[in-house]
Amino acid sequence: MSAITAQTVNELRGRTGAGLMDCKKALTEAAGDMEKAVEILRIKGMATRDKKSGRSANEGVLVLRLAADAASATVLELNCETDFVAKNEAFVALANDLAAQVEKHGHDNLTEQAFHKTGQKVNDHLTEQVTKLGENLKVSRSLTVKAGPGGKLASYVHNGSKIAVVLEIAAEGAAAGHAGLPELGRQLAMQVVANGAEYLRREEVPAERLEKERVIAEEFTKSEADKAIAEAQRIVEDYRGQLAEQKAGANDPAVVAELEKRIANSEKAAKAAEGRKQGQLANIEKIKSGRVDKFLAERCLLDQPFFRDPEKKVSDLVAESARQLGGAVKVVRFHRFAVGESGEQA
Numbered sequence: 322m323s324a325i326t327a328q329t330v331n332e333l334r335g336r337t338g339a340g341l342m343d344c345k346k347a348l349t350e351a352a353g354d355m356e357k358a359v360e361i362l363r364i365k366g367m368a369t370r371d372k373k374s375g376r377s378a379n380e381g382v383l384v385l386r387l388a389a390d391a392a393s394a395t396v397l398e399l400n401c402e403t404d405f406v407a408k409n410e411a412f413v414a415l416a417n418d419l420a421a422q423v424e425k426h427g428h429d430n431l432t433e434q435a436f437h438k439t440g441q442k443v444n445d446h447l448t449e450q451v452t453k454l455g456e457n458l459k460v461s462r463s464l465t466v467k468a469g470p471g472g473k474l475a476s477y478v479h480n481g482s483k484i485a486v487v488l489e490i491a492a493e494g495a496a497a498g499h500a501g502l503p504e505l506g507r508q509l510a511m512q513v514v515a516n517g518a519e520y521l522r523r524e525e526v527p528a529e530r531l532e533k534e535r536v537i538a539e540e541f542t543k544s545e546a547d548k549a550i551a552e553a554q555r556i557v558e559d560y561r562g563q564l565a566e567q568k569a570g571a572n573d574p575a576v577v578a579e580l581e582k583r584i585a586n587s588e589k590a591a592k593a594a595e596g597r598k599q600g601q602l603a604n605i606e607k608i609k610s611g612r613v614d615k616f617l618a619e620r621c622l623l624d625q626p627f628f629r630d631p632e633k634k635v636s637d638l639v640a641e642s643a644r645q646l647g648g649a650v651k652v653v654r655f656h657r658f659a660v661g662e663s664g665e666q667a
Contacts, residue, residue: 323354329348330345347362379660396462396658401454407481422443486655508629516626518621543602546601547598557587
């Protein structure tokens with residue numbers, strides 16, 4: 322019988338994902354034979370997590386827990402392989418249990434922590450759930466967002482817990498304690514989801530992103546102009562082909578005259594398209610500025626039209642709310658999270 326040491330137990334655990342005690346029992350049963358122990362764990366269904374760990378886990382849910390004082394929020398993303406499992410009640414409950422675990426014990430070494438419900442390691446609990454649910458599971462991120470001095474957090478979770486937003490809002494005077502402030506924050510968090518905001522205000526957009534948009538605007542303008550020219554020229558050639566066929570066949574004078582008229586008009590349209598391109602190129606800087614301005618209006622939260630009243634900008638909504646709530650109101654920042662994206666820090 323081979324010696325069963327802490328090293329061999331850990332090696333087996335690394336290969337199978339099974340719990341330490343299960344690995345130790347399997348090695349004992351296998352008289353220290355590593356391969357036989359792996360087989361024992363596989364037979365017992367305890368090596369499932371290792372077997373499935375190579376599968377892509379890009380589905381899942383986001384759990385967002387806002388503290389009672391709105392000073393902090395916990396965000397946790399639990400992933401699985403299919404949307405079917407992501408909607409499973411047991412999976413959703415597991416995600417919420419893990420978020421509660423983070424609230425109680427923090428983010429550090431999450432999988433090595435003692436699970437608050439059973440006392441076993443979080444990693445071992447996850448292994449059991451993999452066996453029950455039949456898919457690879459992973460916690461792709463867990464983090465805490467904290468409000469700054471005088472700030473309050475608002476949140477919104479959308480689309481089957483696939484998208485979550487945490488938004489910080491600050492207020493002064495009577496507005497700071499007004500009951501309507503949390504709802505304003507929630508509406509703004511919903512706005513981030515509804516209109517796909519990426520930045521809070523224009524000043525926050527990186528210079529390299531603006532330059533990229535200018536390049537895109539110029540290339541798009543040229544491409545659209547070239548497409549218009551090519552289409553006009555295609556129509557000319559099409560009519561010329563029809564005219565050649567007509568002359569080689571029936572050669573109806575009325576049809577020939579009509580086709581010649583259409584060719585002449587199409588040639589004018591082609592020249593006009595070329596002229597428009599030259600005009601656009603002469604004014605390309607103005608066109609680029611216009612397109613970049615449109616980009617900023619679409620991607621910057623405060624510049625966007627409010628999704629419940631498109632005639633009103635979000636910045637106007639904030640100013641109007643400040644008057645109603647009785648004090649200055651400021652949107653400080655926001656974080657948008659989506660299932661399956663690369664982890665981001667707050």
